[in-house]
Amino acid sequence: MNNFVWPIRVYYEDTDMGGRVYYANYLKFMERARTESLRDKGIEQIELKQQHNLIFVIRQVTIDYLKPAFFNDLLNVTVNVTKLGKASMTMTQQVLRESDILCQAVVKIAAVDVVSQRPKAIPLDMVKMLNI
Template sequence: MSAVAPDAWHEFPVRVYFEDTDAQGVVYYANYLRFMERGRTEWLRSHGVEQDRLQAESGLCFSMTAVDVRFHRPARFNDELL
């Protein structure tokens, strides 16, 4: 049995804008968390979960409590990330 549900894989392309980069044109490390949050929001939305409605109706909301990130190579201005 797989630990990941078959429909758990989700692609959300993100274009790197100038505002996402540092002086060397590389994505500032903390911005990857913003990209991941957008992806998570879109994954939930694709499954019919609107976070604002969830919070208004049930008082539930999502919060990140810990992050462990391994950077494999830099993303740069105008790259498209998946």
């Protein structure tokens, strides 16, 4: 999944009292982009849960806020799978306004069994779809 890009418009509800995008909303933007990047590869998370008893949970996020975004900005959120383990993956993400990097993050994700809440191997067909 190399350099998937998801456009997002900043709405008034995304901003704080100072008119900037509220810091936690960057995480929401990134979550939406990760979901759409999987969907673009034919991976539906609801099907993973229903057919494989598998969900993805965030294990760690390291994030750098570099520049603010503001109401009505059109942003692009990128997603790159940089590491794929048996029951985990690491994605790097950026939020950009044109070519300006506003925010960047490294997101570590664990694949977990719905019932036991223990790590579970990512299905082989999905690994092939991610093909990093």
